[in-house]
Structures are given as C-alpha cells and as structure tokens.
Amino acid sequence: MGKSKRKSKASSKRLQTAGKAGGLGPNRESGNLRKIQPLLKQLESAVANERAMALGTISVLCDDQHMRQMFLRERLIQTVLSRLLTDENTEIVVESYGLLRNLAIEEGYDVCIHLWRSDVWTSLSAGLDKFMSSLASLETGQTQNQDPKSVHAQTQSARLLFDFGENLFSLTVALANGSEDIRAALMEEKIKKVLQCVTVTLTYGMVPQEELRVGLRITLSLFNAILDLIYDLSSQSGDFIEMILGDSYLSEFIKSLPSLLFTNANELTNVLIQGIHLQLLEENATDEQANMIISKVCASIEHIDLPNMVSDMSSVDQDKDLANAGNESVATKIKAQTNVRAAAAVRFQSIEYSLDIITAAMEIVAAQFEASDLPVCNSLQTTLTTLLPKLFQTLYAQFTSRVLIGWNNLLWLFLTLHINVFDLQNEPWRGLWAALPTTSTSSDDDLFSIRVGRIGVTWALLKTAHSQQDASACLAILGCATSEFVAGVISEYNNTESLDISDVEHLRQKCVGLLGVLSLFQGQVELNRQIGHFFMEQLVSNDNGAPVLLDLMDAFIDTYSDANFDYNEPVFVQDRFLCHLKEKVMPNLRNCFKFVDKNKNPELKARVQDAYNVMESFVRYKEIESS
Template sequence: MGKSKKSRAGHRSDPVAKTVKPPSDPELAALRESKILPIINNLKSADPKSRSTAASVISSIIQDTKCRKLLLREQIVYTVLTQTLTDAALESRAAGWGILQVLAQEEEADFCVHLYRQDVLTAIEFASKLIQDKVLSKEAPFAKLPKAEKGFISSIAASLVSLLMALAEAEEEILESISNNNPITSLLFSLITYTSQDDEDPISAIRGDAMACLMVLTEDNTNLAKYITSTPGSIACYETLVSLKDEVSGDGVLACTVLHNIYASLLEVKNLSPKIDVADDADLISTLTKAMAGFVPGQSEANGSGCLQPTDDLSLKIQGHALSALNNIAWSVSLIDFSEDSNNDVLGAWTPVARALWQQVVSPILASDTADVDLATQVTSIAWAVARALHGETPLQPNEHRKFVSLYQATKGAPALQDPEDPFQALGVKCVGVLGQLALNPAPVDLNREIGTFLVTLVAGLPGTPTADAVEAFNQVFDIYGNEEYAYDAEVFWRSDFLKHLEGTMSKAKAMAKSVNKSQQPELRDRADEVVMNLTRFLSYKKKHKPVQMTVRERS
C-alpha cells in the first residue's frame, strides 16, 4: 500500500549501561584523561558554579562523536538524570535537557528506549509543569522575566519537544505513554496556542516543533484525537490548528498534517462534537498544494505570497510533511469503494481536488526529472492513490506515464528509504502500481498496450524482477485484463499474445513464491502465494473467454 508509514526501529537491551573502563585506543584514552574526566568530575562537584559550567561545556561538545561516545562510557546519562536535571540552577537543568536531546538525536532508537526505561517521562512531566507555570503565569508574565531566565526556559522547552519527538518515533509503547500523559501533552498544546508577547519572544519560535511532535503523536491515535477535540483544556489547541490551516507557511503545513491525522483517526467515531467535521480533509489540500508549489521548478503560489524554497533542512522537512499529508489524504480517499452509489457524493467532491493535486504536484515534479529518490517515492505514491480514484479522469500529460517507467528502470531493486523492511514501500512497486491504474478501462488502447507490455515483460523477467515488483505487476495485470468486455482486451491482450507470455511465467511464479522465507517475510510470502493461485485462475478464465474472432482466426 502506498500510505506513509511510521517507522518503528528495533532495539537492544540497555545500550549504554556498560562497565566503565579506559578505551584501548591511545588517542581516546588521552582525550578521556585530559578532557572528559575533568568535566564529569566538575558535573558532580558540590560547587553549583562548577556544575553549571560543566553542564554547559558538555552540551557544547556532545555533538562531537568521540566526545559523545566517551561521555556515554562514563555514564553521563545516569549523572544527568539523577543530578543535573534536579539541580537548583536553572542553567544546569537547561544544559542537562540539551545533553539528552542531542543524545537522542545523534544516537540510534535504542538509546531512546533506554531513556524511557530509566523513567525519563517522569522527569519530562515535572519539567513540563515548570515550563507551563513560567510561560502561562499571570502574576509574573513571561515577557517580564529576566532575559537570561527566558533563555533558559525556552531552551528547556525546545529540548523537551525535540526529545519527546525522538522518543515517540522510537517505539509504539513510548508513543502511547507520551500521548496518555496529560501534563506532557498539555505542554505541547500550550506551546501551539501560545501568543507571542514581544518581537523577541523565544517561546513562539517553538510552535512549529511542537506541532511536528503532535503530528507524530496523532497518527492513528483515536484516543488522543478525541481528547484534543473534546476536552476543555485542549480544544483551544484544535481551534488554533484550524485557524492556521489556510496559511501557506511552515506552521500552516504542520497544522494541516495534524488536522489530517485527527480527521483520519475520528472517521469511524460517532457522537463527535458538532465543531468537528472529519470530512474537512479537502480543505487542507489547498494549503498543502500551494506550499508544494514553492518547491517545484517553474511553479509559484497563486496568491503571489512568498514561497517556501527548499534551501535549508527546515524547508526540506516542511516539504516532506506536506507530501506525506497529501499522500495519506489521497490514500484514505482511494480506499473508499466508489462502485457503491452511497459514495457518489464523496467521489464528486474528491474528483476536482484529485485532478488539481495531479496537475499542481505530480506533473511538475515528474517534469523536473528529480534525482531525489525520496521525493520521487512520495510523489509516485500520491500519483498511485489519485489514479486509483480517478482512473480515466486522471489528467495525464502526453507521455507522462513514461516518467514512471523511467523511474522504475533507474531505481529497480532499490529498497524503500523510509521503511526498508517492507518491500512493498519501495519506489519500484509504487511505479508499477500507478502504471497499472493508468492502464485500466477506459484507458486508450495505445496507452494500455504500452503499459501492459511493460507489466508482462516484468513478470516474464523473473527471477530477475524483484519479488514485490512482480507481485504488484501480476495483480495489476489481473485487474486490467480481468474483463473481456473492455475495448483493449481483444486489441491488446489477445493481439499481443499476452496469454502465451503469462503461461510461461507459471513455473517462475511458483519458484518466486517458494524463494521467500515465510518466517522472515510473511506478508511477501503470503502475497506471492496468492499470486500463484490467482494466476492459475486468471489463465483458466481467459482461455474460456477468448474473443470469437480470435478463435475463428486460429481455426482458419
């Protein structure tokens, strides 16, 4: 399936709990003696000033790989959790949270699992209450606090948000614990709804990060979606998101992604507040497509406002959020059964939106011949979802289908970047999927012939064709040529002798299925086995429904 998926990394047990011993490498041993141990000793000092200075120094060197690994060997995490985060000096606590935040970003996911097992959420909960007390205080307004104190408070808030996002992405259990922790989610809500009190207010700059964190937490999370939209303490956050959704900006894109997650999670929920319209996804697409226009060569926003240019990491992240949201919206709609009359209104509303999505996002990026595989993967997934719903109404440009063929050939066999463990998330599979949808009735005969030939060539190329690609190609062939009444059935399937070529793939398909280790890749094996079964049925069906003119021609 094409929908973006959350990655859940594996982990080993307690990755940083090791016996402290000097490194064998002379250079590292010297660095440990001259720099690391003195800092660690100062961090544990009874002198508050020494502790604060040490914490600040560590936060400045922690990004250096050698220093970071040596600090981890010296149990820096334990020291920070048990001493630095409870230090009386706000400066020390700010540095401590900064240290943990950098470690979570630089180390692998199992580090976050280790932090979680060390009960870091309790410390985050306590710090969250502190931040809210300071930021929301009416007796001592945040704007009137000393500049240094405001800096430390905003630093802690930024570190907490970044750390929470890393924790949530590391493991599903951690995500659930975070989303069920009211003081922690309340911090995110407060940062999103916060109104800047002056031109240099550092807290207002954290809103985007808070929304990005909430985006991760709200994906497939019905309980949190219900909480945000129905609890008096959080409804203000929902209203802020709604007010931001029309802004063609980073915050606008992030608001749209969070709102989509909320709408998708509440789609089957009954007795919602009348303020919540879970069908509002269409309203989000305008902002997302306008934001994407700033990333596409030759495109500009219709309203003439400033475009988001992908000249830095932040802009590239926003681009990724916009594409991911558009992809998920498109796939949510594409899974609706439009053959049922009850869904005609949905199809009618979606069709012009989907056409615009293809014209404003898919076509320009395809025309740019991007070398960015991740971007190509996301836009191909969107194209697949749009084509699933539109079929013959897809606004395909002349020869545009060949762009997907070229993408497939250029990246054949490459694993999925976002989810390498799932072969069906690879760009190759998505290219096959969108091509198959473009070839469906009422596709022109010439277009159908070209795509059909490509698909049959793929399956005939086994075992040289990757298994997931072949599975998708077989399934698309079954869908395209499963009805003998389609105009292209006789003109393409029979005149091009596809039956003979497909019969020749039977033994290859069986060997393909048997080659997949069922215990290691159960979904791939199940789908490969299903293809073998369906191929047998498909060939039998086609032989029984051969066009009369073809049968007469053979006899004569």
C-alpha cells in the first residue's frame, strides 16, 4: 500500500519515539543485526509470499533511524534495485518503490545520490511506461461487462496500480529534493516523461460533473502526489513552470484548479491547490489574491485536532496495543495502525505546506509593496495582524522551525508596511518572545532552522524596537541590553560545527544583522564597545567568506557613520578603530576579495569591489571627521 509522503524527516520525527537520541548498546546492536539478516535473506527467497512478508517488515522497521542505518549498511538498496524492482510479483514491485521513496526522504542527499548513480532513473522510466500502459488497459477493461468476481479483482488491481503511480511520482520528487544536480538532470529531458505520465493519469482520473465539480477515478493519494509534484518542482524551478504552461493540457489544468471542486478532496488537496495557484501567480499576485490564498490555506487546516494528530503519529500507544494483542489479531492491528498514521501524516504534511505557502505569500506581498509603495487592502492587513499571529501561536509547539520562519517574514513585512507589532491588539509579540527557545546547538536540519529562525525573529523585533519613540524602554523590555546577550549571539555565530558552507554563511549573516541593529541603540556605550570589537575581530579574520564580510562591513559602517552617536567618541575614537581599519582591516579585505573569481561569480565580484571602495571612502571620511 502506498504511504503518505513525509516531507520533513526532522520535524515529523519529533512526534514519534522511534530512533530516540543516543546510540544502541552492543547487545541490542548485535540483536538487531541478527534480526535483519534473515529478513534480507528472505528477500531473495524463491517464494513470493516470503519476499513480500520480508519487504513489508523491512519497510516498517526502516521507520526507526537506527534500524534504517543498519539495513543500509547491509546493502538493502542494492538488493531492492537489483532484485525487487523487477520482481514478477506486482505487489513487491510497488512496495519496493515505496521503500526507496521513504529512504530517499528520510536520508536525503546521500541516499538520493547513491540511487541516482545506481541508475535508478532507468527503473523509474520503465515504471512510468508500465504505469501508463496499465492505466490504458484498465480503462479498456472497465468498458466491458464483467461478473462481480471480475469487478472485485479489477478493483483490487486498480488500487495497486494507483499505489504504484503514487510511489513513482513521490520518488521522483524525493530525488529532486535530495540534490540540486539530480534536479537539474531531471529538468533537462527526463521530466518530459514524468509530465507525460501526469497528463495520462489526470486524463483518466478526472471525471467532470455538474458545474465545477470534479470526481476522481483514481485514489486521492495518487491525485495529491501529482499536485505535490507540480507544487514542489514549480517552487524550485521557473523552467518547470514554463514547461507546464507550454503544455496545453497541463496549462489549462493548473489554471482551472482554484475554481474546481473535487468531491473527495482532503486538507492536503486544498492546500496544494492554493500553493500551485501562488506559484502560477508569482510576483503578479495582487494583495487581494495573496489574502485569498492565505485565508483559504488557513481555512483548510483550522479544523485539524493537533493533540489527536500527534497521538496518531506517535508509536507509544500503538506499540503497547500491539504488545497486548494476540497473535491472531496482530496483522489486523498493524494494518489499522498504518492507516491511522498515514491519515495523521497527511494532516501533518498539510500544515507544513500551509506554513510554507503563507511564508511565500508574505514575501510576494513585501516585494510588491516595495515596488509600488501602495497600501495593502484592509482585508489583507486584518489577515496579517489578526489571523496569522493566532495561527502561529496555535502551531508553534509542533511546528517550531516553520512557525519561526513565518514569524520572521511577518515581522519584516510589518516593518515594510509600517505596521507596529508592539501596537497590535493582544500583544502577540509577548507570547512569541516568551516562547523563543534560548538554546538549540544541534546541527540537525530542524534544530538548525530553529536557531536561524530565533535569531531572525530577534533581529526583526530589535529593528522594530529601534524605530520606537522610546527605543531604550523597548530594549529594556526585551532584555537584550546585556553583555551576556551579546555573548550568546557571538556564541551562535561561532557554533558552526558540522554545518556546510551555505549554512554557516546564512547563520552568520543573521547574527551580524542582529548585532548591527543592537549596536545602534543610544545609551548603550559598553554594549556597542563589545559589538564593535567583535566586528573588528571578524573583519581581520580569515574564517569568513565574502558574503559574511560584506554584511560585517555594512553593519560596521552603519554603526559608526555619525560622529554624533553617543558611542562614537568613547568607542570608535578612543579605542583607535580608525587606525585598526587602516593597518589591518583594509589589507585583509583586499586579500580576501582577490580570491573571488569574477568568471565564476561576477555578481559577487562586483559587490565586493563596490564594498571595498565604500569602505575606503568611509575611512577617508572618518579621517576628515577626526582632524
């Protein structure tokens, strides 16, 4: 049976107990190894039922991180690719694609690259061809009169076929998400086969009814997998959108989606439709359209019972239930629990996508306002100031990283639209500030997002506080005017272990932005001194890439651009910053920037040259100022 695609491995795992933190003891490790080796051997059994049972058990065990790693070390992927994708038993083939899909989602880059280099596309392409031909045969068979037994058999066969298509589409998306190189390779020519299969599936599966209602002859999960593919790839590639719009059938399909009423749609269907609609509109979306999309997305998930969803996704109660079940009822209970968890996963994924779409919509609104400077409509302003803060508060505990990203965008949008968050009814900023996690030093994807989100939100709130009439009072309320707070931000800046280069740059740029705003507050000379000396240290460090140095330069110049600032004399002048700039900073910047290759990155090269010239002008200006 096809499983619901799990978009975020880190966030969904927080709701489960499988794969708890901490390693396995040697006894349990060896015990698990003895458990998995017979299963792997059974995959090579001549008896189809034994292969199917082993595959099903492995699929369940791979939900546990430690068990999954053990299976991967025992060459599970090689066995699946070489034996099971071409198995004579259709159910095994379908389940095998589902297992590969789940492994690609859970393990990300490493597994995706391994699959791609093992030529998984050849199997995927053959699978798409087989799916399309089987769909054509299914349609032909449905037009013929058959007895009840044949109809039942055909229904079961159709269900398996739809699961097959779902797994093929979602594996394609998982591979594209796993690596930019894979996504680029797919977009060259291979995606045409995928889109052909999408067209064939939709042509067969959609049944127009009265008015704008549409029924489905395929499973809702397969239809959602198609929507997911279109939304996911269009959010990452403008070329993909152009490819869709260049196809007469698919272009008409996505343009008509928002007005169609699908008779058995669920939360995920409705959310994905709005996401595709937003991708189609892009920067051409009006604020009324953006407000409608945000409102519909919120309406699609507002009925979800969060405690119930968390309980359904947790394995604790389900494991206890299985432990107390008799042998004759275990299989039935496992099947029932699988269905419950799959339904909960759909609700979970719907909320994740909703937060992503809302965040993207806010970015579009901000860009449009900056381009036109026209006020947004009242309905959108109400949505931004009332609906979204309530939604973020409700979802914060279970979706912390995504909600922080949403809050970050909303706070910066408020600044753009000249909306004072400190003046909003019910003071939602207080609940946000109180809920911000104080520490999260793990390099795990989800916790890293929380780190970046926390710093971004703090930066935006400090930026808002600095614009208040009594900025010092706001700073005092936030409690950021302490050397300990600054030291904490500097610690975050330096805590880059296990992060890749792009993550390091992203984290450090956020920290520099936060410290840059904090350094501007008047009446905080010692705080400014602490930040100023940190900026100086980083400007002569060889540990920062060009993008971080550019932000450091901007923040430093903004901080010390005016001799009238109360910290200029005691810090910039008395601590001899000008001498330090001329003797150490400028030579280091010149040396670092010469390594930026204008052929590989001409835009960055132009930026560093301009920034260096600006810094030279700043040094001359401060020399004149001090004379």
